[in-house]
Amino acid sequence: MTQASQSESKLVSLLEAINTHVPSDSMVLLGAQLEQMIPFAAAHEILRQGRRNLTLVGPISDALFDQMIGAGSVARVMSAWIGNASEGLGSCFRRAVEQSQPNSIAVVDYTNFTLALALHAAALGVPFLPTYSAQGSEILKRNGNLREFASPVNEERLIAVRALRPDVAILHVQRADRFGNAHLWGSLGVAVDGARASRKVIIVAEEIVEPEVIASDPNRTVIPGFLVSAVVHEPWGAHPSPVLGYYGRDHEFFADYHERSRSAAGFDGWLKGWVLGVNGRVGYLAEIGGSRLASLAVKEHAYSAAADFGY
């Protein structure tokens, strides 16, 4: 990456970011921060653009993977948990696995720790990392990316977790500058390794701020811009998941999705009403309505103390 490219804005529309960087057949990392800051807006744009045959990677997925599977965009899932965190099972995931509806999918079961290690290995540039976890489990027997080996430094047996390098990571953040330097706070999950492990990174930000704002607090720059391919400004882009400092979790939206997705026909109606039949994210937010958004907005701000970088 040259100095010159650093000075060029990477700010693009969500439509353009997905169109350029997430072709069909991609391996896509989503949901790196677990139940907060899930990139729903970006995932829904992937569905609107009709991408197919995707491999989804993520430790857990709070309804997002279920929606993408139900929409027929997914061929394979590499994950530790696929469902709806506050409501229970994922109905589209079940239909795909049990009945091959709308299509069959390959499920590569991980544990949270082993998936995090797979991304960490890629972030470190090594082919695998060792762990004691997963020993004795059926997951170990069925996941070819987890292999037993004899430790070279003592008499133990360990599990080698093969490095996993997604084609693109889509990460929702609180704020970024136009070059992709991103501030992110709250629980980080696998976002740090996910950004470094992936070949490309798309940043979706609640706010675009001047580079000076980001540079004022480099400890909070979890993702440096030189790793980033595209920056998208998409306020409310993680709804119905929460973004600390911006909005809370829309529990009812998850509950409604859970009910409506119980049947394939119900899911199709949901998908048309909230994704395929709306005019992009603008249409989605209009459908949600201002009063509902207002009810989710921050009630009471809680700012951290400023850190002094002076010397």
Add this chain to the structure above:
Amino acid sequence: MMVVAAAREIRDAELVFVGMRLPMLAFALAKRTHAPRAVALFENGVAREAPAAEMLRTMGDPANLRGATFCGTMLDVMGLLQQGRVQVGFLGAGEVDRFGNLNTTWGRRGSATIRLPGSGGGCDIACLAQRVVVLISHERSRLVERVEFLTSPGFGSGNGWRRAQGLPLNSGPSAIVTTKGVLRFGGDGEAFLASVHPGVSVEDVLDSTGWSVRVADNVAETPPPTEDEFAAIRTLDPDSFWTAA
């Protein structure tokens, strides 16, 4: 009662790996009663000493992040777990068997086999926490002779199995807390009935368990919730969203 019995498995000042749903409530209850210095770890990378100000639907709710002791990465907390520094971890399951093995991958609903969400961090906690406490509704179809799919290892097929697999010393299941009682584990790795909850008979437990479960000679009644425990649950879950059952 299940939440109360689960909370009592936490000792003061312990590091506790908290899963989603009922374990969150059990931890909050323990903090407000007998274990005020316990520290909760969440797999999204959060450590918490102060209980969250409101009941959580997920570990990523803003109320679980604001006021946290620490917000880091998943590997930060999984590293503590793998070092053996986490004393107790809570897990739910579709099925648990007589050796404390858990299945959260494939379930049964009537005659149908259904796909469950999977391990999450469950297998990691089952492998690496010093003590694992399983929370499960007490039904014959869920407390089974042998799990259909071993997602998260307990004592495998009995004593010695965990070491043979390469799992750490000083790890493994400690208790199965159900809607009817508490099961603990003998030196042979097999679960036995240690106590029944108030109003539940030993016969009821035997009828509701999918294997001929051994009963402790001194099987007791689980002490009923104290005033303090009742009051804390009413505060934590005022709408009975989690404790209705």
